Amino acid sequence: MTKRIETADEAKQDAAYSEALKELIYQMADDDFIVSFRGSEWLGLAPHIEEDVAFSSITQNTMGHAVMYYNLLEELGEGDADALAHARPLEKRRNAVYLEKQNGDGSYLKEPYFDWALTVVRHYFYEVLKKVKLEALTKSSYVPLANIAQKVLMEQPYHLAHWKLWIRQLQNSNEDAKSRINMRIVEAWKEFGDALELGTKSSEMVQHELIAGEEFLQKQWLNEVKATVMSLPTYPLEKGLGNGRNGKHSADLKQAIKIFSEVYESDREAVW
Amino acid sequence: MYNYIPDGDSVAKAYTEEDQGKYEVFMERINNGEKIEADDWMPEDYRQALIKLISMHGISEIMGALPEKEWVPKAPTLKRKLGIMAKVQDEMGHGQLLLRVAEDLMKPYGRTRENLIEDLLNGDLKFHNVFHMPTKTWADAGMVGWMVDGAAIISQTNMLDASYGPYQRALQRICAEEVFHAQHGEAIIMALAEGTKEQREILQESFSRWWPSLLMFFGPASAETTGSSKQDIMIKYRIRKSNNEELRQVFLNKYLPRAFSLGLTVPDETVHYDKENERWIYQQPDWNEFKQIIKNKGPMSKERLRLREIAYEKNRWVRQALAPQVISS
Numbered sequence: 229m230t231k232r233i234e235t236a237d238e239a240k241q242d243a244a245y246s247e248a249l250k251e252l253i254y255q256m257a258d259d260d261f262i263v264s265f266r267g268s269e270w271l272g273l274a275p276h277i278e279e280d281v282a283f284s285s286i287t288q289n290t291m292g293h294a295v296m297y298y299n300l301l302e303e304l305g306e307g308d309a310d311a312l313a314h315a316r317p318l319e320k321r322r323n324a325v326y327l328e329k330q331n332g333d334g335s336y337l338k339e340p341y342f343d344w345a346l347t348v349v350r351h352y353f354y355e356v357l358k359k360v361k362l363e364a365l366t367k368s369s370y371v372p373l374a375n376i377a378q379k380v381l382m383e384q385p386y387h388l389a390h391w392k393l394w395i396r397q398l399q400n401s402n403e404d405a406k407s408r409i410n411m412r413i414v415e416a417w418k419e420f421g422d423a424l425e426l427g428t429k430s431s432e433m434v435q436h437e438l439i440a441g442e443e444f445l446q447k448q449w450l451n452e453v454k455a456t457v458m459s460l461p462t463y464p465l466e467k468g469l470g471n472g473r474n475g476k477h478s479a480d481l482k483q484a485i486k487i488f489s490e491v492y493e494s495d496r497e498a499v500w
Numbered sequence: 501m502y503n504y505i506p507d508g509d510s511v512a513k514a515y516t517e518e519d520q521g522k523y524e525v526f527m528e529r530i531n532n533g534e535k536i537e538a539d540d541w542m543p544e545d546y547r548q549a550l551i552k553l554i555s556m557h558g559i560s561e562i563m564g565a566l567p568e569k570e571w572v573p574k575a576p577t578l579k580r581k582l583g584i585m586a587k588v589q590d591e592m593g594h595g596q597l598l599l600r601v602a603e604d605l606m607k608p609y610g611r612t613r614e615n616l617i618e619d620l621l622n623g624d625l626k627f628h629n630v631f632h633m634p635t636k637t638w639a640d641a642g643m644v645g646w647m648v649d650g651a652a653i654i655s656q657t658n659m660l661d662a663s664y665g666p667y668q669r670a671l672q673r674i675c676a677e678e679v680f681h682a683q684h685g686e687a688i689i690m691a692l693a694e695g696t697k698e699q700r701e702i703l704q705e706s707f708s709r710w711w712p713s714l715l716m717f718f719g720p721a722s723a724e725t726t727g728s729s730k731q732d733i734m735i736k737y738r739i740r741k742s743n744n745e746e747l748r749q750v751f752l753n754k755y756l757p758r759a760f761s762l763g764l765t766v767p768d769e770t771v772h773y774d775k776e777n778e779r780w781i782y783q784q785p786d787w788n789e790f791k792q793i794i795k796n797k798g799p800m801s802k803e804r805l806r807l808r809e810i811a812y813e814k815n816r817w818v819r820q821a822l823a824p825q826v827i828s829s
């Protein structure tokens with residue numbers, strides 16, 4: 229019999245359930261938040277104007293998704309959504325480490341030597357994962373989460389299609405582009421490992437029917453990626469930068485927090 | 501038959517007798533309020549004035565995204581993040597829309613968008629004075645939306661009936677979105693005005709700092725001030741209706757009462773409304789400085805152009821990869 233929890237109040241009555249649930253939502257929220265943050269640094273710097281428009285639209289939608297998850301957490305008693313997004317310390321953050329990686333050398337304000345190949349590979353890998361997870365979440369026992377997944381799936385396939393097209397175009401073009409993409413794929417293979425995991429509460433998440441298991445998600449992800457990317461490493465994915473699902477992050481997240489919380493932290497009491 | 505006529509050359513030289521007949525028909529259409537389309541015959545000075553106007557407008561939308569972009573990753577709440585992201589995305593969209601209109605006009609000269617970006621980087625294509633200025637606090641994110649977009653609405657509404665159809669239609673769409681931008685900016689400003697002492701301070705500081713730039717926004721009152729002004733030709737060809745000073749007065753009339761009601765102080769003690777002449781009296785900004793600013797000698801001109809330059813250089817490989825026939829090396 230499938231479990232159905234309709235409201236936050238209902239979820240809160242079962243401590244084990246709500247702990248696993250919150251852990252899952254933090255991962256979803258923080259992933260989208262940091263991906264959107266890195267995307268927002270690109271604004272005005274994309275390869276051409278059409279891409280700038282499309283990319284910033286995706287970035288904005290992605291932030292919209294993060295907001296829905298933070299709101300769910302607020303309902304579950306985790307505190308103010310804005311505080312959750314801006315004021316949580318590094319070790320409390322649950323996004324995958326590869327997603328926090330800087331876009332390249334320099335900063336978005338000065339000498340931004342950003343690499344489009346990294347961005348294409350990262351967003352493609354991430355959007356495939358997001359689709360796989362969202363599809364699994366549509367069957368989640370937590371109904372508000374399943375509803376959000378349905379909603380996000382109305383626009384997310386366009387995001388995935390966008391990055392998939394980029395991967396296809398670049399890996400089918402000249403040698404230079406191919407090798408740039410390949411290099412970033414090999415790099416991602418060494419760093420994307422934790423993205424495909426659900427952290428320390430993964431078995432509870434499955435037990436409470438919140439989401440499908442890691443193995444299933446990984447298989448789905450790999451099948452989809454294999455169908456698009458020409459040459460993939462044959463060894464398993466690694467966690468070369470740490471494990472964000474357990475709060476083990478890189479210095480790049482520190483840099484990100486410093487920027488996105490600058491105004492917020494300048495006066496926590498203020499209404500902005 | 502279309503020869504590019506550089507600045508300073510007599511436009512009349514380019515006309516043949518046949519053109520004279522076409523010119524008369526063209527002017528009749530203009531005076532009847534008809535819309536001119538991309539493939540219609542048009543006099544060279546009309547085409548060039550449009551190219552100049554629309555490419556500058558388009559590139560200003562794109563360069564205009566940069567000062568605000570500085571605050572996108574820093575927006576202090578989730579709601580503000582979504583708001584400013586949506587706004588800056590719109591601005592890039594405006595740039596895209598306008599550059600397409602400009603590209604169609606440039607076709608006879610064999611010039612493309614690539615040329616426009618190159619012109620921007622080498623200083624031949626100017627962008628709007630306000631976007632050469634620094635942003636220093638979150639209040640600037642509000643000020644740009646509230647007053648810069650507010651000023652843009654006024655100058656663009658003035659061209660909503662422009663004789664050139666493709667531009668006029670683009671402006672319809674752009675103006676509709678600009679209204680949301682101004683509301684977004686005003687909401688940020690209101691929160692600051694009703695906020696803490698520090699918030700009110702950064703608001704006043706921002707307003708004072710932007711004041712001269714906002715006066716400059718509409719350009720000098722007459723050509724004598726800076727030595728060149730395309731106002732007359734624009735009015736003759738019904739591209740715009742009012743002149744620079746008239747627009748500035750509309751702006752002051754709309755925004756000064758609002759600024760006063762928020763408790764803001766204008767950094768000009770002479771500012772007052774002259775009831776008899778029905779106009780705002782204000783101290784002229786430094787028009788020499790204006791000239792310098794739009795020559796890319798403003799406080800942030802180099803930095804902002806550098807961002808575009810890096811993007812252009814760093815993404816060269818992407819453009820090459822996307823080009824239909826690439827000889828890989």
Ligand SMILES: [Fe+2]
Pocket residue numbers: 561590591594674678
């Ligand atoms: Fe705009």
Ligand SMILES: [Fe+2]
Pocket residue numbers: 591649677678681
């Ligand atoms: Fe705008």
